[in-house]
Amino acid sequence: MKSPSMLATAVFALSLAGTTAQADTQLTVYSAIEAEDLSRYAAAFSAHHPDITINWVRDSTGIITAKLLAEKTNPQADVIWGVAATSLLMLKSEGMLEPYNPTGVEKLDPKFVDADTPPYWTGMDAWVASICYNTVEADKLGLTPPTSWKDLLDSQYEGHLIMPNPNSSGTGFLDVSSWLQMFGEEGGWAYMDGLHKNIARYTHSGSKPCKLAAAGEIPIGISFAFRGAKSKAAGAPLEIIVPSEGVGWDMEATAIVAGTDNLEAAQKLADFAVTEEANGLYNGGYAVLAIPSVAKPVPHFPEGLQEGMIENDFEFAANNRSAILKEWQKRYDGKSDPKN
Incomplete structure (x- = not known):
């Protein structure tokens, strides 16, 4: 059962999704991204893929990680977008992630990419x-x-x-x-x-x-x-x-959940997550990015x-x-x- 905060976010996500015209595929995305950034990320992805709607389940990293582990034998998520790399390393060891080499991954700083080939996760920002x-x-x-x-x-x-x-x-x-x-x-x-x-x-x-x-x-x-x-x-x-x-420090990172029924759509989201455009969105609040050349100074960072x-x-x-x-x-x- 989802926590009240998750349910509230899910309802928000579904209402946001409802503004998209007759999307063909829905992706359930688990995330710890700050709530005010979710709509920006979804809108940018939707501009490229209007046939895919994201339904967010958002909570803090520990709660999302525990939820994913509890659902190990019956996964409910398609993609994890914006959860700590340390959590994804643990999920990888449990066989819960789908390896995938996103288009453009070679532009990322190597420390923001899982060591395996193809990688099981890619970083976004620190x-x-x-x-x-x-x-x-x-x-x-x-x-x-x-x-x-x-x-x-x-x-x-x-x-x-x-x-x-x-x-x-x-x-x-x-x-x-x-x-x-x-x-x-x-x-x-x-x-x-x-x-x-x-x-x-x-x-x-x-x-x-x-x-x-x-x-x-x-x-x-x-x-x-x-x-x-x-x-x-x-x-x-x-x-x-x-x-x-x-x-x-830790990285926000992206991964595809093993066994998803929406693999092609999930791969499109993983592709988008490593683009310069997406890194520019991350730079709205984070100074250290997976693509360092995109990073611009963030006001008030110490x-x-x-x-x-x-x-x-x-x-x-x-x-x-x-x-x-x-x-x-x-x-x-x-x-x-x-x-x-």
């Missing part, structure tokens, strides 16, 4: 961890801006931090997996033990901590730069901080963000995902928001 710091609310509380991840362990921040739950959020998972890579397994869990003391709550959305910081409901949200830049562009009093130790991206071990993250999430839940889930 989203990068950052700290959203509300300068107005922080000043009211007498806080000083952190410059590093370890600064967040300071007692001045107790009760003033929010971050995403990695079981439901891809952003939360990239934070946790990057801390384990940067600080080592023992040091990473010790860091999170200390951080947990200062956390007010864990959300089930990667963008929500930054949205809450932008709205002044919390002074500090651990989120990602794209969300911070959008909120800052809308006038929020945010400083987007790149911690000195480096920042975790300086040093790209240089701060760690050498992320995607295989480590994918292979250890289940164990990491189980351990995190055992230690910290008591402060998580209620699930829908």
Whole structure:
């Protein structure tokens, strides 16, 4: 059964699809793309393929990944468009993805393409961890801006931090997996033990901590730069901080679900996802693209963000995902928001 948020999105998607004249094929696409971008992407694809309608099922990465795994023996999706590459690596290992070499894939930066030939997934853009710091609310509380991840362990921040739950959020998972890579397994869990003391709550959305910081409901949200830049562009009093130790990151990526009944249409969407046009759409919010030559500066992105991206071990993250999430839940889930 779909969660209420999924049902709401599905209804939106179907009503959007209804504006397309007598589409011949409908694709069910699972996605964690930010909701405001879905209609732009669908409209651009539809301009090239008016005979194909996309019905979106949209939620956070962790929830979409769990849904796909639950449907392994009876897949409901045709395509995955805009879900973390670490999730797709895991789905690939479960035999759930269809290999396909999209037209134009050779233009992509090789690190944005699955290593197998033909590839099982292709990257779109990178989203990068950052700290959203509300300068107005922080000043009211007498806080000083952190410059590093370890600064967040300071007692001045107790009760003033929010971050995403990695079981439901891809952003939360990239934070946790990057801390384990940067600080080592023992040091990473010790860091999170200390951080947990200062956390007010864990959300089930990667963008929500930054949205809450932008709205002044919390002074500090651990989120990602794209969300911070959008909120800052809308006038929020945010400083987007790149911690000195480096920042975790992941790729939004595209894959065809194995066993789809709409393979030809799914391949057309996979072809579109790697085009320069599609990369231009991704550049509306993301500074790091699969086709680097397309990338233009994104307003309000913090300086040093790209240089701060760690050498992320995607295989480590994918292979250890289940164990990491189980351990995190055992230690910290008591402060998580209620699930829908």
